[in-house]
Amino acid sequence: xxxxxxxxxxxxxxxxxxxxxxxxxxxxxxxKYIVGPYDENAIEEAIKTKEKNAGSEVTVIxxxxxxxxxxxxxxxxxxxxxxxxxxxxxxxxxxYVTAKALAKVIADKGFEIVFTGKQAIDQDNSQVTQQVAxxxxxxxxxxxxxxxxxxxxxxxTRRVSGGKEVYEVPLPAIFGCEKGLNTPRYASLPGxxxxxxxxxxxxxLSAEKGDAxxxxxxxxxxxxxxxxxxxxxAGDAAAQVKELVRALREEAKVI
Amino acid sequence: MEPNSPFTPExxxxxxxxxxxxxxDLLPHKEKWEQERGFPKExxxxxxxxxxxxxxFPEEVGGSxxxxxxxxxxxxxxxxxxxxxxxxxxxxxxxxxxxxxxxLGTEEQKREFLxxxxxxxxxxxLGITEPGCGSDVANITTRAETQGDDxxxxxxxxxxxxxxxxxxITLAVRTGGPGYQGISLVTFPTDTKGFAVGKKLExxxxxxxxxxLLFFENCRIPRRYVIGEENMGFVYIMKxxxxxxxxxxxxxxxxxxLTLGETVxxxxxxxxxxxxxxxxxxxxxxxxxxxxxxxxxxRLNYHAVSLFQAGIECSKEVSMAKLFACDLAQxxxxxxxxxxxxxxxxxxxDLARFARDIRLMTIGGGxxxxxxxxxxxxxxxxx
Numbered sequence: 001x002x003x004x005x006x007x008x009x010x011x012x013x014x015x016x017x018x019x020x021x022x023x024x025x026x027x028x029x030x031x032k033y034i035v036g037p038y039d040e041n042a043i044e045e046a047i048k049t050k051e052k053n054a055g056s057e058v059t060v061i062x063x064x065x066x067x068x069x070x071x072x073x074x075x076x077x078x079x080x081x082x083x084x085x086x087x088x089x090x091x092x093x094x095x096y097v098t099a100k101a102l103a104k105v106i107a108d109k110g111f112e113i114v115f116t117g118k119q120a121i122d123q124d125n126s127q128v129t130q131q132v133a134x135x136x137x138x139x140x141x142x143x144x145x146x147x148x149x150x151x152x153x154x155x156x157t158r159r160v161s162g163g164k165e166v167y168e169v170p171l172p173a174i175f176g177c178e179k180g181l182n183t184p185r186y187a188s189l190p191g192x193x194x195x196x197x198x199x200x201x202x203x204x205l206s207a208e209k210g211d212a213x214x215x216x217x218x219x220x221x222x223x224x225x226x227x228x229x230x231x232x233x234a235g236d237a238a239a240q241v242k243e244l245v246r247a248l249r250e251e252a253k254v255i
Numbered sequence: 256m257e258p259n260s261p262f263t264p265e266x267x268x269x270x271x272x273x274x275x276x277x278x279x280d281l282l283p284h285k286e287k288w289e290q291e292r293g294f295p296k297e298x299x300x301x302x303x304x305x306x307x308x309x310x311x312f313p314e315e316v317g318g319s320x321x322x323x324x325x326x327x328x329x330x331x332x333x334x335x336x337x338x339x340x341x342x343x344x345x346x347x348x349x350x351x352x353x354x355x356x357x358x359l360g361t362e363e364q365k366r367e368f369l370x371x372x373x374x375x376x377x378x379x380x381l382g383i384t385e386p387g388c389g390s391d392v393a394n395i396t397t398r399a400e401t402q403g404d405d406x407x408x409x410x411x412x413x414x415x416x417x418x419x420x421x422x423x424i425t426l427a428v429r430t431g432g433p434g435y436q437g438i439s440l441v442t443f444p445t446d447t448k449g450f451a452v453g454k455k456l457e458x459x460x461x462x463x464x465x466x467x468l469l470f471f472e473n474c475r476i477p478r479r480y481v482i483g484e485e486n487m488g489f490v491y492i493m494k495x496x497x498x499x500x501x502x503x504x505x506x507x508x509x510x511x512x513l514t515l516g517e518t519v520x521x522x523x524x525x526x527x528x529x530x531x532x533x534x535x536x537x538x539x540x541x542x543x544x545x546x547x548x549x550x551x552x553x554r555l556n557y558h559a560v561s562l563f564q565a566g567i568e569c570s571k572e573v574s575m576a577k578l579f580a581c582d583l584a585q586x587x588x589x590x591x592x593x594x595x596x597x598x599x600x601x602x603x604x605d606l607a608r609f610a611r612d613i614r615l616m617t618i619g620g621g622x623x624x625x626x627x628x629x630x631x632x633x634x635x636x637x638x
Contacts, residue, residue, distance in 0.1 A: 070264065077268050186272040189306025189319040192265050 001056040004111040005046040005080065006102060006132075007039040009064055009071035010122040023220040025092070035071045038117025040078075040184035041177040046115045047079040048182065049149060057081045061105060063098055064088055069200065076195035077187035083200040084109075086208055093205060093214060099131030100212035101205055107136060111172065113154070118143050118176040129176040139169035142176035261324045261557065269325055272305060273332035281336035289462040289608065292455065294341050296378065296420070299348060303375025307333075308349040312357050316365050317373045323501075323564040326350070327557075330505040334513060337605050339612035340464030342506065343619075347416045348372060351499050351620075352379035352425045355440060355491055359483035368423050368442050380421035382412040382443070382469065383492060389414075390625050392427070392492055393435035397471060399428035401478065406430070406441065408474040411453075418467030419455050421445055431486045438488035442480045449474040460611035499620045500573050501560060504580040507616050508552045511580075511587040514609050515545055518591040521598075538594060545587055552580045571633035578626035581616035588613045 011017060011026075012034045018027040035043070043060065050056040060075035062068040063086040072083045086101055093101075106114060119126035126142075133140030145164075146157035149171070156167045156175060187195075233240045233247075248255045262270075280301065281294075288294040302308050310325045312318025319325070333342045356369045371377035388394045397410025408428055412418070424443045431437030443450075453468035483491055519542055522532035532538055559576040562569035588610040592599035599606045617623045 073264060074268060074271075186275050186305055187268055188272070188304060189269055189310060189321060189325065191306075192268045192272070193319050193321070195268075196265065 001049070001053045001113060002109070002111045003046050003049055003056055003058045004106060004109070004114045005039070005042050005058060005060050005075065006114065006116040006128070007043065007060055007062050007071055007075055008036045008117075008120040008122070009033045009062065009068045010036045010120050013037075013121065017223070019221040019223055023222060025218075025221055033067060033070065035074050036117045036120045036122075038119060038121070038177055038179065039071075040117075041179060041181050042115035042117050042175075043075050043078050043080065044182045044184040045147060045175070045177055047185070049113065049115075050079075050081075052149075059084060059109070059111070061086065061102065063093075063102060063205065065090055072200060073195055074187060076198045076200075077192040078185055079191060080198075082198055084203060085200055086203045086205055088205045091205060092218070093209070094216040094218075095125050095127035095131060096215045097205075097209050097212045099128045099135060100210060101208040102128065103132045103135035104208050104210065105203065106132065113149070113171055114138075114174040116174065116176050118178050126176075129174055133174045136172070136174075139167075139173045140176070141167050141169060141173070143178045144175045145178050145180045147175060147181065261561070262328070266324055266328050269321075270328045270332055273307065273329050274335055276301070276305060276307070277333050277336040281338065281341060285337050285463075285608075288338060288341065292457075292462055293419075293465050294338075294344075294463050298341065299345070299375035299378060301375070302345055302348075303373060307345070308375060309373040310349065312354075312369075312373060316357055317370050318357075323560050326498075326502070327505050327560055330502055331509040334506060334510045337608065338463040339506075339510070339609075339615070340461035343461055343615075344417055344464050346499075346502055346506075347381060348375075348379050350502050351495070352381040352417075354498060355425060355482055355495050356442065359491065360442070361479065364442050364480065364482070367444075371422075377422035378417050378420055380415050380417040380424045382415055382418070382424040382426040384412060384414050386411055386413050386468075390622055393438070393489060394433075395427055395429060395438060397426075397428050399430050399439065399441065401430070402475075404478050405475050406478055406480070408441075408443070408449075408471045408476065410471050412469045412471075413467075414456065415467050415469055417465055418469050419452050419465040424469075425482070427488055427492060430481075430488075435489035436486055438492075439485050440482040440488040440491055441476065442482060443474070443476060447474045447476055460608070460614055496621055497563060497570060497573050500577040500626075501556070501563060503616055503620045504552075504556045504559070504573075504576040507580040507584040507613070508549060508556055510609065510613060511545075511549050511552075511584045514587055514591050514606065515542065515549065517605065518542075518594050522594055525596075525598075532594065541590055541594070545590060548583050549587070552576075552583050555579055571630055574621075574626040574629040574633075577621065578623050578630070582623055584613045584616055 012032040015031050020027055046058045050058050058080040059082050060072055060080040061084045062072050065088055069085055072085055076083055116129045130140055141156040141158055143158045144156045145159055148155045152171050154169050154171060154173055158165050233243045306319050307329060309318035310321045310329055314320050353369055353372050356364050360369060372379045383392060385395055385397060399406040399408045422445055426441050426443040427438055428441060429437050430439040449472040451470045453470055456466045456468060458466055522538060525532050556576045559569055559572040562572055592606050592610050595606055598604050
């Protein structure tokens with residue numbers, strides 16, 4: 001089975017994000033990058049699928065600037081076999097252009113099943129998986145928590161509010177993976193050593209996106225306003241309640 | 256990344272692996288495993304699967320043939336499990352009991368002992384210290400009599416890490432006359448008749464570690480289990496110590512750095528007499544001093560590691576690194592506990608455990624006094 005997993009390199013959740021003075025983006029200095037946390041679940045599921053289907057191969061694909069190769073190396077160290085880096089030539093494309101290019105590469109290479117994280121945690125769009133499916137004319141299931149593959153079909157369980165939905169889809173198909181699907185393995189040292197020699201093919205976004213033009217242009221970045229510190233209300237319970245109600249009505253104006 | 260850093264992207268990937276292993280798989284169990292005075296055997300297996308036990312060993316025996324900087328990464332991150340005892344048990348497995356088998360062992364010894372140890376399938380211990388001698392290795396009395404093709408071993412070993420559940424011991428025995436020229440190292444399977452674990456020893460710290468007193472009564476093993484040449488054991492033991500001492504030095508600095516960082520954070524929150532502890536100059540200066548010494552210790556360690564990695568004789572630098580790092584860690588533990596006040600003395604903070612665990616570092620793997628003896632000799636003074 002030809003398996004692909006789409007990963008995005010994103011800022012570490014522990015990084016303190018600063019915006020550029022002119023609001024054109026985030027300050028790259030001092031940002032530590034990691035593989036998207038949901039993408040790690042996608043990598044794990046791709047490798048597990050390979051292990052269950054003899055003769056399979058996993059290709060990790062990442063679209064992004066040159067530094068994305070670090071994320072690719074992590075995926076290769078975890079056990080992916082080879083990689084494609086689609087260099088975005090620092091164009092920071094929107095979900096539409098990204099999905100167009102990814103769909104083309106997936107079709108060109110003839111993948112039979114594709115895994116993604118349910119969303120990247122940088123811009124939290126959660127758009128690319130569904131759009132790739134649309135452009136390929138494939139079924140897609142998002143928020144997958146359980147997956148079984150047999151006889152050219154996949155049975156995917158996804159979380160919905162108040163319950164679960166079970167989908168049966170023919171392959172090829174694309175799956176947006178959720179945290180609970182599996183526990184991503186750590187890269188073993190032998191895996192890290194082997195990753196050094198695994199092939200990474202580089203493509204250019206300008207060549208893969210065709211004539212797609214972005215539908216969304218990011219015009220300004222701002223941090224959310226800082227939270228004001230809490231205020232302690234003194235007095236006995238009755239006085240506290242009275243003061244709290246007054247503050248909620250007159251100062252916060254929420255009741 | 257700083258210029259001329261010895262760490263490549265592969266080292267950083269391995270750093271993440273060890274950190275995740277320490278923080279996600281081990282740290283959550285710290286109270287339980289410390290109280291139970293041990294941890295499940297599966298930890299060895301998991302470490303083996305991740306390649307943590309075979310970092311610098313050749314690929315033929317299941318290692319990853321990594322350079323010594325991978326070992327540094329391992330030491331710097333494994334301490335995040337906050338159980339020095341568990342970390343020590345893994346190091347005894349990977350750095351203390353097994354390298355000598357890789358250098359000098361026969362194919363049979365590698366197959367029987369080394370390969371399963373690096374996989375985490377067999378647990379290894381190093382048996383040198385005896386009830387009657389510790390640092391004074393040349394005077395061990397556990398005797399191996401030659402009888403035909405066998406050795407018959409009688410004696411006792413104590414303070415043996417992993418001793419209570421080791422599958423084999425890299426064991427120092429007296430095969431010849433008195434003094435350092437009569438000592439051999441052998442691979443000793445613990446299912447040998449006449450072998451007994453006396454008792455698990457209670458210790459000041461390293462509670463998650465298994466430390467035992469061992470007895471040997473007419474234990475018969477084949478003579479082909481000798482490691483390298485007969486009566487050359489003392490030399491092998493002294494060579495083996497270099498890696499062990501570097502591991503101790505790097506671990507001490509990493510533990511100090513982590514503890515100082517956590518203490519500074521604590522002092523940013525804790526208030527006394529209307530201001531934060533960190534706002535007192537006395538503590539600011541104390542922390543600046545410790546941070547400076549930690550940085551100096553780290554650079555001395557890295558210098559010793561580069562020499563060791565390059566195969567240059569560096570017993571002086573290794574001894575200096577261990578002496579400095581392990582002594583400094585005592586001061587870090589004392590000052591950081593003091594900065595915590597009463598909280599530092601309470602079991603619910605990591606500091607109490609760190610303070611008692613770190614005490615071993617100036618004793619194990621060659622005491623600070625022995626380090627000074629080696630440094631003096633290497634300085635070629637006339638005495």
